[in-house]
Amino acid sequence: MLxxxxxxxxxxxxxxxxxxxxxxxxxxxxxxPVTIMLGQDATEQDRVELRxxxxxxxxxxxxxxxxxxxxxxxxxxxxxxxAQPVSTLLKDRLPATVELSxxxxxxxxxxxxxxxxxxxxxxxxxxAQSILAFSLLGISLPTFLIGILLILIFSVQLGWxxxxxxxxxxxxGWWSTGLLSWDGIKHLxxxxxxxxxxxxTLILRLVRSEMLEVLRADYIKFARARGLSQRAxxxxxxxxxxxxxxxxxxxxxxxxxxxxxxxxxxxxxWPGMGLLFIQAVQFAxxxxxxxxxxxxxxxxxxxxxxxxxxxxxxxxxxxxxxxxAKGH
Numbered sequence: 001m002l003x004x005x006x007x008x009x010x011x012x013x014x015x016x017x018x019x020x021x022x023x024x025x026x027x028x029x030x031x032x033p034v035t036i037m038l039g040q041d042a043t044e045q046d047r048v049e050l051r052x053x054x055x056x057x058x059x060x061x062x063x064x065x066x067x068x069x070x071x072x073x074x075x076x077x078x079x080x081x082x083a084q085p086v087s088t089l090l091k092d093r094l095p096a097t098v099e100l101s102x103x104x105x106x107x108x109x110x111x112x113x114x115x116x117x118x119x120x121x122x123x124x125x126x127x128a129q130s131i132l133a134f135s136l137l138g139i140s141l142p143t144f145l146i147g148i149l150l151i152l153i154f155s156v157q158l159g160w161x162x163x164x165x166x167x168x169x170x171x172x173g174w175w176s177t178g179l180l181s182w183d184g185i186k187h188l189x190x191x192x193x194x195x196x197x198x199x200x201t202l203i204l205r206l207v208r209s210e211m212l213e214v215l216r217a218d219y220i221k222f223a224r225a226r227g228l229s230q231r232a233x234x235x236x237x238x239x240x241x242x243x244x245x246x247x248x249x250x251x252x253x254x255x256x257x258x259x260x261x262x263x264x265x266x267x268x269x270w271p272g273m274g275l276l277f278i279q280a281v282q283f284a285x286x287x288x289x290x291x292x293x294x295x296x297x298x299x300x301x302x303x304x305x306x307x308x309x310x311x312x313x314x315x316x317x318x319x320x321x322x323x324x325a326k327g328h
Contacts, residue, residue, distance in 0.1 A: 008308050012301045017068070019297035023290035024067045076291035081283040086291045090273060095176045096166055097265070097272035101258045103179075103188060104196035108257075109250065112200040116207025123212065131204070138201030143260075147194040147267035154190060162187050164269040195264045199253045206249055210242040251307030255300040 058066070070076065076086040119128040138146075155163035167187030169176045178184020262274035269275065273292060280288035 005309070008305050012305055015301055016294075016297060019294060020068050020071055021064065023071075023293045024064050071291075071294055076294075077287045079280075079285055079288050081280065081285040081288070086287045089276060089288065090291060090295065091174055093271060093273045093276050096270060097258065097261055097274060099177060099179065100188065100191055100195060100264070100270060100272060101254070101261055103192045104199065104257050104261075105254050107192060108196040108199040108203055108253070111196075112203030113207055113246075116204040117211060119204065120208045120211035120215070123208075132208075135201040135204055138197040139205075143194060143198065143263045144267050146197055147190070147264060150190045150194060151267075161190050163190070166271055191264050191268045191270050194267070195257060195261055199257060202253065203246070203250060207242060207246055210245055214242050247310055248307055251303050251310070252300075255296075255303040258299050259296045 074087045078084065079086050079089055082089065115131055119131055122128045141149075151163045154161045165187055166184065167178050168181040168183040169178045170180045170184075178188055261270075261272060262277060264270065265272045265274035266278050273295070276288060277292045279285070280292070
């Protein structure tokens with residue numbers, strides 16, 4: 001187990017170093033931050049002084065080492081657009097993105113998992129077929145179109161829910177949440193549904209296909225021959241073995257929810273990191289873009305590491321293979 005964890009940690013460090021190199025290249029060689037910060041009318045002396053203060057007069061390896069050391073501390077310099085520390089901007093926007101992503105992931109799991117089981121067990125029923133047909137919309141329609149349709153129906157025509165912003169939020173230190181106010185919850189409903197719909201349908205169809213495959217396995221036939229109840233067979237044997245691949249896909253999709261919340265945040269003007277990134281791209285704010293790239297990579301690396309550990313705990317075959325490798 002310890003060897004398995006160490007190996008995954010080494011792989012995670014290598015991935016982060018690779019992403020840091022890409023972010024450094026983006027930061028160093030795309031655009032000229034000195035010109036962006038000072039403008040075209042600045043004197044050569046001002047340019048030289050700013051370049052020296054930013055460390056841009058150092059050799060590239062020295063700059064990369066400095067970039068990595070600062071990134072480890074969460075420092076990515078100043079935003080070229082807002083002239084504020086990038087770490088401060090990300091810290092202000094992080095709670096909104098995390099709140100939206102976590103709520104969307106929970107909705108996708110709480111709805112997608114039981115619907116996947118139901119459509120597998122009642123695969124020939126009218127309701128199960130209707131759910132599968134409806135799930136095609138979640139996969140086929142692009143996220144921005146789903147968001148616009150929800151705004152049109154529930155905000156414009158019915159007037160039930162707000163169409164933009166985060167609403168009333170409560171602050172606890174630097175963290176803020178809208179889950180403790182009714183106004184914040186109303187503002188969260190449409191973005192969360194928009195963001196979770198694709199993940200929900202993916203989990204639903206994955207659980208259904210895995211469940212159907214497991215139900216055809218020989219050990220399920222033996223369990224029926226032994227006289228076990230349908231509940232014990234479906235939930236004690238079939239669902240347990242279905243969860244192994246589902247855990248992997250769901251974990252990766254959680255990272256995808258955080259990374260690809262950009263579209264949802266743009267449609268609903270949700271004040272999160274995704275909207276900040278879009279604004280940074282429009283202004284060529286390289287420090288913010290580099291910081292966002294590193295942060296999303298870190299999210300994926302951490303989630304992959306947790307998924308690997310959970311997969312190790314759930315799947316006994318993996319533990320057996322590692323034990324066999326130690327024996328040899």
